[in-house]
Amino acid sequence: xxxxxxxxxxxxxxxxxxxxxxxxxxxxxxxxxxxxxxxxxxxxxxxxxxxxxxxxxxxxxxxxxxxxxxxxxxxxxxxxxxxxxxxxxxxxxxxxxxxxxxxxxxxxxxxxxxxxxxxxxxxxxxxxxxxxxxxxxxxxxxxxxxxxxxxxxxxxxxxxxxxxxxxxxxxxxxxxxxxxxxxxxxxxxxxxxxxxxxxxxxxxxxxxxxxxxxxxxxxxxxxxxxxxxxxxxxxxxxxxxxxxxxxxxxxxxxxxxxxxxxxxxxxxxxxxxxxxxxxxxxxxxxxxxxxxxxxxxxxxxxxxxxxxxxxxxxxxxxxxxxxxxxxxx
Ligand code: SAM
Ligand code: SF4
Numbered sequence: 001x002x003x004x005x006x007x008x009x010x011x012x013x014x015x016x017x018x019x020x021x022x023x024x025x026x027x028x029x030x031x032x033x034x035x036x037x038x039x040x041x042x043x044x045x046x047x048x049x050x051x052x053x054x055x056x057x058x059x060x061x062x063x064x065x066x067x068x069x070x071x072x073x074x075x076x077x078x079x080x081x082x083x084x085x086x087x088x089x090x091x092x093x094x095x096x097x098x099x100x101x102x103x104x105x106x107x108x109x110x111x112x113x114x115x116x117x118x119x120x121x122x123x124x125x126x127x128x129x130x131x132x133x134x135x136x137x138x139x140x141x142x143x144x145x146x147x148x149x150x151x152x153x154x155x156x157x158x159x160x161x162x163x164x165x166x167x168x169x170x171x172x173x174x175x176x177x178x179x180x181x182x183x184x185x186x187x188x189x190x191x192x193x194x195x196x197x198x199x200x201x202x203x204x205x206x207x208x209x210x211x212x213x214x215x216x217x218x219x220x221x222x223x224x225x226x227x228x229x230x231x232x233x234x235x236x237x238x239x240x241x242x243x244x245x246x247x248x249x250x251x252x253x254x255x256x257x258x259x260x261x262x263x264x265x266x267x268x269x270x271x272x273x274x275x276x277x278x279x280x281x282x283x284x285x286x287x288x289x290x291x292x293x294x295x296x297x298x299x300x301x302x303x304x305x306x307x308x309x310x311x312x313x314x315x316x317x318x319x320x321x322x323x324x325x326x327x328x329x
Pocket of ligand 2: 021022023024025028029067068069097119132324325
């Protein structure tokens with residue numbers, strides 16, 4: 001298992017398969033985004049498989065596919081099939097806005113995908129549209145239902161909380177967990193990149209403590225869940241008599257750098273060492289210049305060794321130049 005210089009066990013690889021998206025969430029992607037990695041620049045399914053094999057060889061156990069919107073990748077099933085067959089990978093999941101799941105969920109499950117996180121910021125169709133801009137609530141909800149029917153469980157919902165847009169909606173989202181065995185996780189806004197989305201993220205920040213207070217006032221006490229997994233970025237609770245779990249991901253108010261177990265691979269084949277730092281190591285060049293698996297492993301081990309810790313988000317300072325859709329959330 002690879003440990004980094006802060007003795008963190010890095011065993012989770014988040015792979016961005018594409019930087020395009022069919023949504024334009026206000027805090028993630030500017031409306032006029034027009035620069036993307038070219039098709040030729042994206043890692044191919046074969047190249048992704050090679051990286052995952054190398055990762056598994058040195059002890060990585062979990063893989064998550066993300067983006068941009070991973071379901072926009074036309075060869076996604078091929079990618080999933082290849083990763084699912086890699087020895088040593090025990091968990092293969094995907095983060096998605098869900099819109100294309102009604103037509104893809106069954107095939108993804110058959111290809112070997114274990115589970116999905118669906119990103120839904122509000123149960124109110126109008127506020128959903130205001131935040132996520134290009135998608136509709138009913139499409140995303142149909143995607144969530146398709147994922148559950150296909151067995152891509154346990155279902156997790158991700159909601160980013162944004163002042164002036166959806167901070168009251170945490171109550172209805174949390175209420176879903178009373179009858180459903182789902183995990184609903186509220187994410188604090190991070191000002192990533194250098195554009196209007198980062199500015200909005202800075203100005204419209206809501207701390208998790210506010211969301212917790214709102215939920216407890218409206219529904220009831222949030223009791224911490226026993227056996228929290230320390231590598232889980234989410235701090236988890238249960239509402240009274242609830243089937244599911246309410247989680248809070250608080251990178252700004254409660255940084256979890258000390259237990260971070262992640263390495264990221266960008267769509268253009270760079271190991272991105274930390275979401276809040278621009279340091280990257282190019283693995284695509286090695287893959288495309290005929291380098292062997294030993295070299296790919298060495299680049300990944302170097303990435304693990306150089307992984308930084310700490311950030312200054314709590315002071316309103318972000319040093320990251322790339323946005324979430326470009327890195328892979
Ligand atoms: N398109 C997919 C989706 O939305 O789930 C996958 C990629 S998206 C970049 C992954 C996650 O990043 C989403 O759950 C989204 O809520 C989160 N995200 C995007 N921008 C963010 C920001 N500025 N701060 C916090 N979370 C953000
Ligand atoms: Fe697209 Fe996901 Fe970013 Fe929203 S958060 S714009 S769905 S990549």
